[in-house]
Amino acid sequence: MKFETIFSNAGEWLRGEGPHHQVVISSRVRLARNLNHHAFPGWAKKSERARILEEIKPHIEALPEMQDSYSDELQNLTALEKQVLVEKHLISREQAAKGVGSAMVINRKQTLSIMINEEDHLRMQAIRSGLQLKSVFKMIDKVDSQLEEKLDFAFHPTLGYLTACPTNVGTGMRASAMVHLPALVLSEQINQIIQAVNKIGLAVRGLYGEGTEALGNLFQVSNQTTLGEREEEMIGRLNKVIETLIEHEQNARQILLQKNLNTLLDQIGRAYGILTHAYSMTSKEALNLLSFIKLGIDLGFFPDHCREPVDELFMETQPAHLQKTSQQKLSVKERDSLRAEIVRDKLKEFKKPETHTKSENDPNEAHKNE
């Protein structure tokens, strides 16, 4: 399979059909594994990294899940192509910075991606739409079990799976859910919520993980510790927290509808106005405004068939996707104007939000779409 195939097809997780997809964009679980008798990628010399890659890659390509996969070494990709994969959440920013001796293998549905020689010899992730952490874990666990029959994973009798960074030792697992929480942001409850989630040992991060901004009211919630807790327990705990977050977000949406309808309509209306009329737009602005359109769809202010084009725009307005689509490297100015054009074009069929009808409606209406 070629890069172009990956690029021109949206991953399954983006199609937004999973459970609770109104609030939970995607569920993801990654496992970190290393081989015995080899230095970790960050410490290994170039030649050793090449040997590790040679040892691991054929086994990954041979996995039943990886038939008809996209497999490539990082040095064969342009900076733009790497960035596209980062925007699709198929490789990490760290992996995108790598060249010779690092590789990734991605399945056709883009639900499974395995990085070789990132921070660890193996970083394998499964990602799916909506809240389905348990099935996502099962998926990656199966891959891990298949690989461990072929590869000699570094495993310590008391510390478990050994990883380059001590923060990942034990299960080597990071489970996360990407959640869309516009109502909690609008009602200024988000900081309180983040603090509460932090207190129970979970991390809340921005769109692209560690150290990134929370754009478009999107947040990643994940486990912080990996030692001393079973994988299933951890997943169950995270799942519960996400369910609570969904509840809080839905409540906040209802309260906005009932008590702050004007503010809500103002945000959605402004977002609609700017998105359909702007001639220059940064990706940050696009994400933040699209977030309110998405909220508007969830609340019934826009018809449901608007969902897919809006979800697509979340990806298509990202800098690398934009440049890859236009087949050329663009200046920031050119990008911003092209972005505005793509957005205008896609939203031109969108009718104005149906505000007056909704305001008198049953506030529980919003739940029906779930």
Place this chain on the structure above:
Amino acid sequence: MICDVCKTNSATVFLTQIVDGKMQKINLCKPCSKEKGIDDPLNFGLADQFLGLGEALEMERGGALLKCPACGFGQADFKKTGRLGCATCYDTFAEGLDSLLKAMHKGTAHIGKVPARLERTLLFNAQMKALQGELDKAVAEENYENAAEIRDRIKLLEPQSNP
């Protein structure tokens, strides 16, 4: 003297602290000392305040010039990157890592998944050990008929030794 944190400005704040009978010294320039909130030296835990450096100091107690025999990774490298060199490093630097892991994680021992291959090996070892014990006992009791039977069972099990 250069600042230990930014490594560019010259140091004007000198701190000495004694922890567990060990002297720790740190030199800081004015902006760095302010940034780290060192207005009141009495209220200042040297090792705790410096993320990364604190961890490295913990490791230092495990042995000043320790190097991993498998990969040549040293504690200074850990201080620099926060990453270890290879799987063996976990044994090499075990002493320093212990408290680090304790602070970082929920527990100190892994209770999750075990590679199936390893699980089979562990099971095999346990079975063999038990049989060997029985065999020794039978021989000691001069119960040779029993001993022969146990030896046969061991022979049957042996081909599985390398799953």
